[in-house]
Amino acid sequence: AQKITQTQPGMFVQEKEAVTLDCTYDTSDPSYGLFWYKQPSSGEMIFLIYQGSYDQQNATEGRYSLNFQKARKSANLVISASQLGDSAMYFCAMKGGGGADGLTFGKGTHLIIQP
Protein backbone atom coordinates (compact mmCIF):
# COMPACT_ATOMS: atom_id res chain seq x y z
CA ALA A 1 0.00 0.00 0.00
CA GLN A 2 1.09 3.53 -0.68
CA LYS A 3 1.12 6.28 1.92
CA ILE A 4 1.81 9.99 1.78
CA THR A 5 2.60 12.00 4.91
CA GLN A 6 2.48 15.78 5.11
CA THR A 7 3.44 16.87 8.61
CA GLN A 8 2.71 20.59 8.32
CA PRO A 9 -1.01 21.27 8.69
CA GLY A 10 -0.46 25.00 8.21
CA MET A 11 2.29 27.47 7.43
CA PHE A 12 2.56 31.25 7.50
CA VAL A 13 5.21 32.78 5.25
CA GLN A 14 6.10 36.37 4.43
CA GLU A 15 5.61 37.45 0.85
CA LYS A 16 8.72 37.08 -1.33
CA GLU A 17 10.29 34.48 0.95
CA ALA A 18 10.96 30.94 -0.20
CA VAL A 19 8.90 28.19 1.37
CA THR A 20 9.42 24.44 1.64
CA LEU A 21 6.45 22.11 2.04
CA ASP A 22 7.36 18.69 3.39
CA CYS A 23 6.24 15.36 1.97
CA THR A 24 7.36 11.85 2.79
CA TYR A 25 6.05 8.73 1.14
CA ASP A 26 6.03 5.00 1.51
CA THR A 27 5.66 2.44 -1.23
CA SER A 28 6.90 -0.99 -2.21
CA ASP A 29 6.70 -0.20 -5.91
CA PRO A 30 10.12 0.30 -7.53
CA SER A 31 8.57 2.64 -10.08
CA TYR A 32 6.37 5.50 -9.04
CA GLY A 33 5.55 9.12 -9.67
CA LEU A 34 5.26 11.96 -7.20
CA PHE A 35 3.00 14.93 -7.79
CA TRP A 36 2.15 18.21 -6.12
CA TYR A 37 -1.22 19.89 -6.48
CA LYS A 38 -2.47 23.30 -5.37
CA GLN A 39 -6.07 23.75 -4.24
CA PRO A 40 -7.18 27.38 -3.81
CA SER A 41 -10.28 28.22 -1.81
CA SER A 42 -12.32 27.95 -5.01
CA GLY A 43 -11.76 24.20 -4.89
CA GLU A 44 -10.10 23.23 -8.15
CA MET A 45 -7.03 20.98 -7.98
CA ILE A 46 -4.19 22.48 -10.00
CA PHE A 47 -1.29 20.26 -11.05
CA LEU A 48 2.05 21.89 -10.23
CA ILE A 49 4.96 19.52 -10.70
CA TYR A 50 5.90 15.88 -11.23
CA GLN A 51 8.94 13.77 -10.23
CA GLY A 52 9.56 10.24 -11.45
CA SER A 53 11.27 7.71 -9.23
CA TYR A 54 14.00 7.15 -11.80
CA ASP A 55 14.58 10.80 -12.62
CA GLN A 56 18.16 11.76 -11.88
CA GLN A 57 17.49 15.47 -11.55
CA ASN A 58 15.05 17.34 -9.36
CA ALA A 59 12.02 18.61 -11.24
CA THR A 60 11.51 22.33 -11.73
CA GLU A 61 8.54 24.29 -13.11
CA GLY A 62 8.92 28.04 -12.93
CA ARG A 63 8.95 29.05 -9.25
CA TYR A 64 8.27 25.47 -8.19
CA SER A 65 10.96 22.89 -7.61
CA LEU A 66 10.86 19.47 -6.05
CA ASN A 67 13.61 18.42 -3.63
CA PHE A 68 13.61 14.68 -4.24
CA GLN A 69 15.60 12.53 -1.82
CA LYS A 70 14.88 8.96 -2.80
CA ALA A 71 16.79 7.28 0.00
CA ARG A 72 14.84 9.31 2.55
CA LYS A 73 11.61 8.85 0.62
CA SER A 74 10.94 12.54 0.67
CA ALA A 75 9.66 14.86 -2.05
CA ASN A 76 9.49 18.37 -0.67
CA LEU A 77 8.01 21.21 -2.71
CA VAL A 78 9.97 24.46 -2.78
CA ILE A 79 8.26 27.66 -3.85
CA SER A 80 10.65 30.51 -4.52
CA ALA A 81 9.74 34.19 -4.12
CA SER A 82 6.29 33.48 -2.68
CA GLN A 83 3.34 35.60 -3.77
CA LEU A 84 0.00 36.38 -2.15
CA GLY A 85 -1.68 34.22 -4.79
CA ASP A 86 0.25 31.20 -3.54
CA SER A 87 -2.02 31.03 -0.50
CA ALA A 88 -3.84 27.72 -0.84
CA MET A 89 -3.89 24.07 0.23
CA TYR A 90 -1.03 22.04 -1.19
CA PHE A 91 -1.25 18.30 -1.62
CA CYS A 92 1.50 15.81 -2.24
CA ALA A 93 0.43 12.68 -4.09
CA MET A 94 1.90 9.57 -5.62
CA LYS A 95 1.07 6.92 -8.19
CA GLY A 96 2.72 3.52 -8.27
CA GLY A 97 4.12 1.77 -11.29
CA GLY A 98 1.48 -0.92 -11.18
CA GLY A 99 -1.13 1.56 -10.20
CA ALA A 100 -4.28 1.85 -12.20
CA ASP A 101 -5.85 3.34 -9.14
CA GLY A 102 -4.96 6.95 -9.64
CA LEU A 103 -3.28 9.01 -7.01
CA THR A 104 -2.83 8.57 -3.28
CA PHE A 105 -2.92 11.96 -1.56
CA GLY A 106 -1.58 13.33 1.69
CA LYS A 107 -3.70 15.41 4.03
CA GLY A 108 -2.30 18.65 2.71
CA THR A 109 -0.62 21.78 4.01
CA HIS A 110 -2.49 25.06 4.26
CA LEU A 111 -0.08 27.78 3.15
CA ILE A 112 -0.84 31.40 3.94
CA ILE A 113 1.34 34.12 2.43
CA GLN A 114 1.37 37.30 4.47
CA PRO A 115 2.08 40.74 2.98
Add this chain to the structure above:
Amino acid sequence: DTGVSQDPRHKITKRGQNVTFRCDPISEHNRLYWYRQTLGQGPEFLTYFQNEAQLEKSRLLSDRFSAERPKGSFSTLEIQRTEQGDSAMYLCASSPRTTGAIYNSPLHFGNGTRLTVT
Protein backbone atom coordinates in the same frame (compact mmCIF):
# COMPACT_ATOMS: atom_id res chain seq x y z
CA ASP B 1 -9.76 23.41 -25.10
CA THR B 2 -12.00 22.94 -22.10
CA GLY B 3 -10.90 21.21 -18.97
CA VAL B 4 -12.75 18.62 -16.94
CA SER B 5 -16.32 19.76 -16.41
CA GLN B 6 -18.54 18.71 -13.51
CA ASP B 7 -22.22 19.33 -12.99
CA PRO B 8 -23.75 20.50 -10.74
CA ARG B 9 -21.30 22.61 -8.74
CA HIS B 10 -23.42 22.36 -5.63
CA LYS B 11 -26.15 19.95 -4.56
CA ILE B 12 -28.20 20.09 -1.40
CA THR B 13 -30.39 17.10 -0.75
CA LYS B 14 -32.34 15.55 2.06
CA ARG B 15 -31.20 12.34 3.68
CA GLY B 16 -32.58 9.33 1.88
CA GLN B 17 -32.79 10.96 -1.53
CA ASN B 18 -30.83 9.82 -4.58
CA VAL B 19 -28.40 12.14 -6.33
CA THR B 20 -26.48 11.91 -9.59
CA PHE B 21 -23.42 13.86 -10.64
CA ARG B 22 -21.97 14.18 -14.12
CA CYS B 23 -18.38 14.51 -15.27
CA ASP B 24 -17.17 15.39 -18.76
CA PRO B 25 -13.46 14.66 -19.07
CA ILE B 26 -11.01 16.31 -21.40
CA SER B 27 -11.97 14.94 -24.80
CA GLU B 28 -8.84 12.96 -25.67
CA HIS B 29 -8.44 11.47 -22.20
CA ASN B 30 -9.33 7.80 -21.93
CA ARG B 31 -8.91 7.48 -18.15
CA LEU B 32 -11.46 8.91 -15.73
CA TYR B 33 -11.36 8.94 -11.95
CA TRP B 34 -13.78 9.81 -9.16
CA TYR B 35 -12.52 11.08 -5.80
CA ARG B 36 -14.19 12.24 -2.61
CA GLN B 37 -12.79 15.00 -0.45
CA THR B 38 -14.04 15.86 3.02
CA LEU B 39 -13.16 19.03 4.88
CA GLY B 40 -9.51 19.22 5.90
CA GLN B 41 -8.55 16.03 4.07
CA GLY B 42 -6.91 15.12 0.84
CA PRO B 43 -8.95 13.54 -1.95
CA GLU B 44 -9.72 9.83 -1.53
CA PHE B 45 -9.93 7.52 -4.53
CA LEU B 46 -13.36 6.08 -5.28
CA THR B 47 -13.23 4.49 -8.71
CA TYR B 48 -11.46 4.51 -12.07
CA PHE B 49 -12.46 3.91 -15.71
CA GLN B 50 -10.36 3.18 -18.72
CA ASN B 51 -12.61 3.99 -21.63
CA GLU B 52 -15.98 2.46 -20.67
CA ALA B 53 -14.55 -0.24 -18.40
CA GLN B 54 -14.63 0.31 -14.66
CA LEU B 55 -11.31 -1.20 -13.65
CA GLU B 56 -11.10 -0.50 -9.96
CA LYS B 57 -13.34 0.43 -7.06
CA SER B 58 -12.29 1.52 -3.60
CA ARG B 59 -13.68 -0.03 -0.45
CA LEU B 60 -15.05 3.47 0.19
CA LEU B 61 -17.50 2.87 -2.64
CA SER B 62 -20.37 1.24 -0.79
CA ASP B 63 -23.21 -0.51 -2.60
CA ARG B 64 -25.16 2.77 -2.45
CA PHE B 65 -22.67 4.26 -4.90
CA SER B 66 -22.58 3.43 -8.57
CA ALA B 67 -20.57 4.94 -11.38
CA GLU B 68 -20.93 4.52 -15.11
CA ARG B 69 -19.15 5.63 -18.23
CA PRO B 70 -21.38 4.12 -20.91
CA LYS B 71 -19.67 5.28 -24.08
CA GLY B 72 -16.24 5.97 -22.72
CA SER B 73 -16.87 9.69 -22.70
CA PHE B 74 -18.79 11.32 -19.85
CA SER B 75 -19.34 9.59 -16.53
CA THR B 76 -22.04 9.68 -13.88
CA LEU B 77 -21.78 8.99 -10.17
CA GLU B 78 -25.02 8.10 -8.39
CA ILE B 79 -25.52 7.93 -4.66
CA GLN B 80 -28.68 6.20 -3.52
CA ARG B 81 -30.35 6.75 -0.14
CA THR B 82 -27.96 9.53 0.79
CA GLU B 83 -26.67 9.81 4.33
CA GLN B 84 -25.24 12.82 6.15
CA GLY B 85 -21.82 11.18 6.01
CA ASP B 86 -21.95 11.44 2.23
CA SER B 87 -21.58 15.22 2.50
CA ALA B 88 -18.32 16.01 0.72
CA MET B 89 -16.75 17.40 -2.41
CA TYR B 90 -16.86 14.87 -5.26
CA LEU B 91 -14.01 15.40 -7.67
CA CYS B 92 -13.65 13.99 -11.15
CA ALA B 93 -10.32 13.77 -12.92
CA SER B 94 -9.06 12.50 -16.25
CA SER B 95 -5.73 11.60 -17.75
CA PRO B 96 -4.62 10.80 -21.26
CA ARG B 97 -3.61 7.54 -22.87
CA THR B 98 0.13 7.02 -22.51
CA THR B 99 2.42 4.80 -24.49
CA GLY B 100 4.89 4.48 -21.67
CA ALA B 101 4.54 4.18 -17.93
CA ILE B 102 1.20 5.30 -16.61
CA TYR B 103 2.58 6.51 -13.33
CA ASN B 104 4.00 9.68 -14.84
CA SER B 105 0.74 11.01 -16.20
CA PRO B 106 -0.82 13.73 -14.04
CA LEU B 107 -4.54 13.79 -13.38
CA HIS B 108 -6.48 16.83 -14.48
CA PHE B 109 -9.26 17.67 -12.08
CA GLY B 110 -12.60 19.37 -12.46
CA ASN B 111 -13.94 21.94 -10.02
CA GLY B 112 -15.93 19.32 -8.15
CA THR B 113 -19.51 18.90 -6.99
CA ARG B 114 -20.11 19.88 -3.39
CA LEU B 115 -22.81 17.68 -1.86
CA THR B 116 -24.61 18.64 1.33
CA VAL B 117 -26.99 16.11 2.84
CA THR B 118 -29.39 17.60 5.39
